[in-house]
Amino acid sequence: MDEHKQKQAASQSHDQHMNHDEAGHAATGHASHHEQMVAEYRKRFWIVLLLTIPVTMLSPMMMMLFGYHFDFPGANFVVFGLSTVIFFYGGKPFLEGAWEEWKNRSLGMMMLISLAIVSAYIYSTFTAFFIEGSDFYFELATLILIMLLGHWIEMKSQMGASKALEELIKLMPKEAHRLDAAGNVEEVSIEALVPGERILVKPGEKIPLDGKIYEGLSTVDESMLTGESVPIEKQPGMQAIGGSINGSGVLKLTVEKVGNETYLAQVINMVQEAQQQKSKSQGLADKAAGWLFYIAVTAGLLTFVYWIFAADLAFALERMVTVLVIACPHALGLAVPLVNAVSTSIAARNGLLIRNRTQFEEARNVDRIVFDKTGTLTEGNFGVTDILPAAGVSKKELLTLAYSAESQSEHPIAKGIVRKGEAAALTLLPVTDYQNLTGQGLQVTVDGMQVAVVSPGTMDERGIAYNKETFASLAQQGKTVVFVLKEGILQGMVANADIIRASSHEVVTALKEQGIEAIMLTGDNSRAAQYVGEQLGLAQVFAEVLPAEKSKHIAALKAGNKKVAMVGDGVNDAPALAEADLGIAIGAGTDVAIETADVILVDSNPKDVLTIITLSKATYRKMVENLIWAVGYNVIAIPLAAGVLSNQGLLITPAIGAAVMSISTIICAVNARLLKID
Known part of the structure; x- marks a missing residue:
């Protein structure tokens, strides 16, 4: 097993022990912290704006530009006082940020801004009281004002990126209707509920916690949790997910999971963990951002040195501050x-839970996708595939006999025949005298007639003739064939198999179009596996493979630098999922604590594999767009700020530079929010 993925799984397993309330509060706290930051920048912006107005009116540059004169004794002290308040009050977030960057040895944007405003403030103070020259108070005030505005807008843009997570948190109701032994309703907080207690959910309310319905019929909207857009019909015995929305019926549930064990709490934790993980792309971007600080400082100093000889101190300082x-x-x-x-x-909104961001990003480069058969490419349940009546018997008559005879059996084949009968809306005939014929089948009395459903071996033992060519053809396809007898006379054959999912054909076809090999790896018998492989057009089929050996097959498929994804059961296929470059656990339902999977599919729909690839490609594309913009912007902006085109009349002031810098960041945030999948 890949060492990195082992460590990742162990780390995630450890994090799963976080208390649910702590997880919810942490997420809520993260959102409220962002809101506080937005409010703080907004407040400082409006106050600095009011203080900047008189500084602007007393600016010599503005007087010259608009042709007015506004001066009075002590005006320079007023400008100095207002600018000092603007510097310390408006510049406080940047100065504090610079100090944090210094302490953490991760110098960046806040340090650059602080160097700029400190330089402008100190120089302006000296020119106001000690040396000849023009002050920078107007530039300082407008610079801080625009930086506050930019950060205010930027923080709002960033909040949009975690909006979906906040929407998930809002799904958690705070109270529930608890039922006592007498059926009386008591309003309690969800923290007070424990497994085994009963609760009432009224129409239109959110289901408070995960549980099993024991009374009531309704439809439930799970779209925000699993991505299933159609409301699901619920009845007694079915599971209900906390955070889903009840429809028009009244439901009564027995609580099964509370706290951090609930599906919603685990999803919130996973989303938070995935958002905090740093991928390879993030590591490169962080290094580039760190180098950019030193490039900017060096460029600023070189700019200052050049212009102090080519122009004067004031112009040189202005160019340095702008850079x-x-x-x-x-x-x-x-x-x-x-x-x-x-x-x-x-991904979370579409029922895809990302546990390992680095591996998820690699989904765009997958060469081979290996599927388990049972429950992945197939439904995992026996179903009727062929109904072959004997001469003089109709298909309906044959299926009715088989349906009625098997109605009292719990055998998987029997259940498949019963489902077929129910789907066909056949009449269930009265059944008596049920007998289980060990290793042979069963025998019952159906509507007064002796009916038996037996195996091929039993037919041979009893010497009853049947079409052996037809039987051999069905058996070659991996199907299980049973024979229906009425009063000892053959009525026909019914073939059963693990039904191939309707979506599996679409998935394999789509993967082929993308140049990705679809492969099956199963412990099932070779005939059944080969039949499914032929029906779907799979590139390779590996059958009768023990769970412990699946990881060896995955390792072999990775030969030649091939990127391999494995789609399978999160428990039985755990070693293979861990060995694969991308492990995808399918059919997790509300059990999302699967340590070896990189991505977990809540539903058992293999089409979600296509969604993973599409989202991975779209995510990478947006990352590249943002990185190209961020790098390209700096390559162009820094030389312009240094004044390389000043002879052509293109000169950027510090205030305009601040505005352009803020806009650059906002563009990245807005572009990220445009990410979507069709």
Whole structure:
């Protein structure tokens, strides 16, 4: 097993022990922290805007530009005082951020902004009181004002990236209607409920916790949890997921899971963990952002040195400040995590739970996808495939006899025949005298007639003739054939098999079109496996493979640098899932604590594999778009800020540089939010 994935699984397993309330509160706290930051930047922006108005009016540049004169004794002290308040109050978030970056040895955007505003403030103070020259108070005030506005808008944009996670958190109701032994209703918080207690869910309410329905009929909307858009009909004996929305009926449930064991709590934890994971792309972006700081500082110093000789101190300082401000390691640092946050949330809304971001991103490069057969490419249940009546007997008559005879049996083949009879709306005839013929079949009395459903071996033992060519053909396809006798006379054959999912054909065809090999790896018998493989057009079929040997097959398929994904059961196929480059656990339902899977499919629909590949490609494409923008922006913006085109009349002021830098980051955030899958 891959060592990295072992460690990843162990780490995730450890994190699963987090308390549900802590998980919910942590997520809510994360959202409220963002909201507090937005409110803080907004408040500081409006206050700084009010203080900037008089500073602007007293600016010599503005007086010259608009042709007015506004001066009075002590005006320079007023401008100094207002600018000092703007510097310390408006610049506080940036100065504090720079200190944190210094302490964490991860110098970046906040340090660049702080170097710029500190340089402008110190120089302006000296020119106001000690040396000759023009102050930068107007530039300082507008620079801080625009930086506050940019961060305010940026924080709002970033909040959109985790909106889907917040929507999941909102699905958690705070109260429930608990039923006592007498059936009386008591309003309690969901934290007070324990497994085994009974609760009432009224029409239109959210189901508080995971449980089993014991009374009531209704439809339930699980779209926000599993991606299933159609409301699901619920009846006694069925599971209900906490956070789903009840329809028009009243339901009574027995609570089965509480706290961090509920499906919704586990999904929230997984989404949070996946959003916090750093992929290879993120690591490269972080390194690039770190280098960009030193590039910007070096460029700023070289710019200052050049212009102090080519022009004067004031112009040189203005160019240096603009270079420091316009450089944007923040956009580079956010290019990947914002996209990750959006894609993880999209996946969760579609019933795809990402446990390992690095492996998920590799889904776009998969060369081979290996499917388990039973329950993955097939439904995992026996179903009737062929009804072959004897001469003079209709298909309906044959199926009615088989349906009635098997109605009291629990055998998987019997259940398949019963499902077929129910789907055909056949009349169930009265059955008596049920006898189980060990190893042979069964015998009953149906509507006063002796009816037997028996195996081929029994037919041979009794010397009853049947079409052996037809039987051999069905058996060659891996089908199980039973014979129906009435009063000892053959009525016909009924063939059964594990039914191939309707969506499996579509999946295999779509994978072929993308140049991806679809392979089956199963412990089932060779004939059944080969038949399914032929029907679906699979590239390779490996049958009669023991669970412990599946991982060896996966390792062999990875030869030649091939990227291999494995789709299978999260428990039985655990070693193979761990060995694969991308392990996909299918049919997890509400049991999402599968440690060896990189991605978990809540539903048992193999079409979700196509969704994983599509989302992985779309995610990578958005990452590349953001990274190209962030890098390209800096390559162009820094030289312009340094004044390389000043002779052509193109000169960027510090305030414009701040605006451009903020816009650059906002573009990355907005582009991330445009991520979607068809």
